[in-house]
Amino acid sequence: IGDDQVLLEFKELLLNTSLLDSSWKKGTNPCDNNNKWFGVQCDNKNVIQALFLGGVGLLGNLDVDVLISLQGLRVVNLANNSFSGTIPDFFRLGALKSLFIDGNQFSGDIPGDFFSKMGSLRKIWFSRNKFSGKIPDSLAGLKYLLELHLENNEFTGPIPSLSQANLATINFSNNKLQGLIPQSLSKFGLNPFQGNPDLCGNQIGRACKAVASGEKSEGSGSTKWIIIGLVVVLLLVAILFKSKRKDDQFEKLEKESLDEAVKVHLNKRSMSTRTSMRSSRKGRSRSGSDMGDLVVVNDEKGIFGMPDLMKAAAEVLGNGGLGSAYKAVLGNGVSVVVKRLTETNKFNKESFDAEIRRLARIRHRNILQPLAYHYRKEEQLVVSEYIPKGSLLFLLHGDRGIAHAQLNWTSRVKIILGVASGMKFLHSEFASYDVPHGNLKSSNILLSANNEPLLTDYAFYPLLNDSQAVQSLFAYKSPEAILNQQVTPKSDVYCLGIIILEILTGKFPSQYLSNQKCGTDVAQWAWSAIEENRVSELIAPEIETEKDSLEMMEKFLHIGAACTESDHDNRIDMKEAIRRIEEITNLM
Numbered sequence: 001i002g003d004d005q006v007l008l009e010f011k012e013l014l015l016n017t018s019l020l021d022s023s024w025k026k027g028t029n030p031c032d033n034n035n036k037w038f039g040v041q042c043d044n045k046n047v048i049q050a051l052f053l054g055g056v057g058l059l060g061n062l063d064v065d066v067l068i069s070l071q072g073l074r075v076v077n078l079a080n081n082s083f084s085g086t087i088p089d090f091f092r093l094g095a096l097k098s099l100f101i102d103g104n105q106f107s108g109d110i111p112g113d114f115f116s117k118m119g120s121l122r123k124i125w126f127s128r129n130k131f132s133g134k135i136p137d138s139l140a141g142l143k144y145l146l147e148l149h150l151e152n153n154e155f156t157g158p159i160p161s162l163s164q165a166n167l168a169t170i171n172f173s174n175n176k177l178q179g180l181i182p183q184s185l186s187k188f189g190l191n192p193f194q195g196n197p198d199l200c201g202n203q204i205g206r207a208c209k210a211v212a213s214g215e216k217s218e219g220s221g222s223t224k225w226i227i228i229g230l231v232v233v234l235l236l237v238a239i240l241f242k243s244k245r246k247d248d249q250f251e252k253l254e255k256e257s258l259d260e261a262v263k264v265h266l267n268k269r270s271m272s273t274r275t276s277m278r279s280s281r282k283g284r285s286r287s288g289s290d291m292g293d294l295v296v297v298n299d300e301k302g303i304f305g306m307p308d309l310m311k312a313a314a315e316v317l318g319n320g321g322l323g324s325a326y327k328a329v330l331g332n333g334v335s336v337v338v339k340r341l342t343e344t345n346k347f348n349k350e351s352f353d354a355e356i357r358r359l360a361r362i363r364h365r366n367i368l369q370p371l372a373y374h375y376r377k378e379e380q381l382v383v384s385e386y387i388p389k390g391s392l393l394f395l396l397h398g399d400r401g402i403a404h405a406q407l408n409w410t411s412r413v414k415i416i417l418g419v420a421s422g423m424k425f426l427h428s429e430f431a432s433y434d435v436p437h438g439n440l441k442s443s444n445i446l447l448s449a450n451n452e453p454l455l456t457d458y459a460f461y462p463l464l465n466d467s468q469a470v471q472s473l474f475a476y477k478s479p480e481a482i483l484n485q486q487v488t489p490k491s492d493v494y495c496l497g498i499i500i501l502e503i504l505t506g507k508f509p510s511q512y513l514s515n516q517k518c519g520t521d522v523a524q525w526a527w528s529a530i531e532e533n534r535v536s537e538l539i540a541p542e543i544e545t546e547k548d549s550l551e552m553m554e555k556f557l558h559i560g561a562a563c564t565e566s567d568h569d570n571r572i573d574m575k576e577a578i579r580r581i582e583e584i585t586n587l588m
């Protein structure tokens, strides 16, 4: 039977095929250049090589057998559809080089020998499904394996030892894997293994349960060794107990739905939720008077009081880690953002006042200061000017309107420079803080009309109550914080690195999400691209056409990678990061 018939049979068991229907027509040639079938790629001899059917909403049954007769087929891409059930028999397509089924709902175990007849496979992307059971051992026999993505599934058991020389990217993060990370994978650092509380090994700084002690006490026989063994066991129990508590805390953090917050960021312009400060506070206080008043700490935008805020119609902007944010248009026409903080009552009114006044005194072109605050024991409001263009997050990943189109390389450099300059300032002004900014991410970078960045939500670390509240800060996504719950000024450097990579690649960093189910691990991507000498592939399509600047983009990419080095001892510090950024731009 002809290729057209093969593909139509394959389509027959699929649902939601509307994107395919208009070109997949019986009796026509799927490789005909004048009437190309959607998603079908052929070589110059009209042999079908690849099916690119990613992200088109397909579901239903995958009849792999019918594809066996497409003998030139090397790539199957079904990523980001809605397929479910156990894994289809893709192993019957023994010549495949790439199989992308990430971002579906596949579940169940993958048989251990699944890959044993797929010796040509180079790229395996099975991430973001619900696969469970052991990772198939047959992966170890794939000698050409280049990319292996199994993150965000429910795999259990050990990671097989993979020692293929070509292996360039791996990701096992966010599964339920257990045991020692094979030595052969140590070159990949920490990121590919995160989110597996039961994995252990030097690489992730987590000791393996009692194995070392068992080995030590066994076989020696002497009392001395038994005593040493017992001491080691006791120490390990203590360490494990401590890290279990950390894992528990981290699990709690994982369960928070930050995704929702991200959705809200991206939908910010279309949000029609209207409320008023008065109604949102209904039931919390009986009269206006016991609410205290607004303390204006910076009168550059005029003087206003609590009654002005209460009267203003308020639009919900989002619900971030620290509390909700509203936009309110005051009677004098000034638009403000009111951020309601509920985790900051560590301070009494006097100390809170001193802290906010300190922020309000800042005069720096890249830092947005507070205008006013309101203090009650249970909650505090911090008011700042509303910046109409919105956040960098929105501009990069939100609508694709004019503001996005204007984000050429020059504007992007200006943003990186402005952010660096703001960070330089904060790191000298708040040098004594554990982490001077603490919450640097693209939703906290607002842009003026001419793309001058303004940092917001900075220096909150000392204000926040307990560790849970503190963990809402983005600095808590740095590898050292994930591993040992500790932030340092270098956590800010990691956050700066993510921003630089986000601006360069245009990709939404998976680091912003709690479950990392979508987005790109920009740090890992940058690191492996540098290793493989293919950095130019990472540059966002909107700017890669600016050929004269490619060299500079690559330099920035190296800085982004250096800032996101997972071992914070080896990571450059803020001074060095700023020096490198300034060095490049001084040559402009």
Ligand SMILES: Nc1ncnc2c1ncn2[C@@H]1O[C@H](COP(=O)(O)OP(=O)(O)OP(=O)(O)O)[C@@H](O)[C@H]1O
Pocket: 261, 264, 265, 268, 317, 318, 319, 320, 321, 322, 323, 324, 325, 337, 339, 384, 385, 386, 387, 388, 390, 391, 439, 443, 444, 445, 446, 456, 457, 472, 473, 474
């Ligand atoms: N002054 C402002 N002007 C315009 N938009 C703002 C302003 N402040 C915040 N926003 C936007 O409002 C939204 C909600 O902000 P909010 O600070 O609550 O959330 P967040 O930045 O995601 O989290 P976090 O609480 O960790 O800072 C974000 O999209 C943010 O960019």
